[in-house]
Amino acid sequence: MILESLSLGNYLDEHMSSTTCVLRVMKYQVPQITEPTYTSKAHTDKNLITILYQNLVDGLEVQTKNGEWIGVELSQDHSFVIMIGESFRAWTNGRLHPPYHRVRMTGSEARYSAGLFSLFKA
Ligand SMILES: O=C(O)CCC(=O)C(=O)O
Numbered sequence: 001m002i003l004e005s006l007s008l009g010n011y012l013d014e015h016m017s018s019t020t021c022v023l024r025v026m027k028y029q030v031p032q033i034t035e036p037t038y039t040s041k042a043h044t045d046k047n048l049i050t051i052l053y054q055n056l057v058d059g060l061e062v063q064t065k066n067g068e069w070i071g072v073e074l075s076q077d078h079s080f081v082i083m084i085g086e087s088f089r090a091w092t093n094g095r096l097h098p099p100y101h102r103v104r105m106t107g108s109e110a111r112y113s114a115g116l117f118s119l120f121k122a
């Protein structure tokens with residue numbers, strides 16, 4: 001869909017055959033202090049596209065263009081967040097921008113998330 005919107009639909013097969021995916025499951029421990037803690041530093045992903053799933057405990061924050069951090073609120077419990085990474089920015093000659101994001105932990109429950117990271121084959 002992204003490629004089609006950039007009139008790059010003809011490159012879809014080439015794209016699919018030159019990329020691979022890594023699935024990573026993450027656990028964020030309950031913070032030891034009562035204030036909210038940032039358990040992942042603000043970053044952009046370096047791969048092509050990331051598909052994220054967070055299980056029950058929210059915490060993902062994304063930075064807007066004017067520098068404001070907003071918590072990602074999903075419309076339904078079992079929704080996915082899709083973000084592009086730096087490789088996709090390079091691949092589209094800077095037409096799309098990967099978002100800075102981080103994870104903010106509050107409360108008393110550990111947080112689990114799963115990320116499917118697509119990247120160019122080595
Ligand atoms: O756990 C999350 O929701 C975000 C993880 C993340 O940003 C990453 O692994 O690059």
Ligand SMILES: [Fe+2]
Pocket residue numbers: 043044045101
């Ligand atoms: Fe990330």
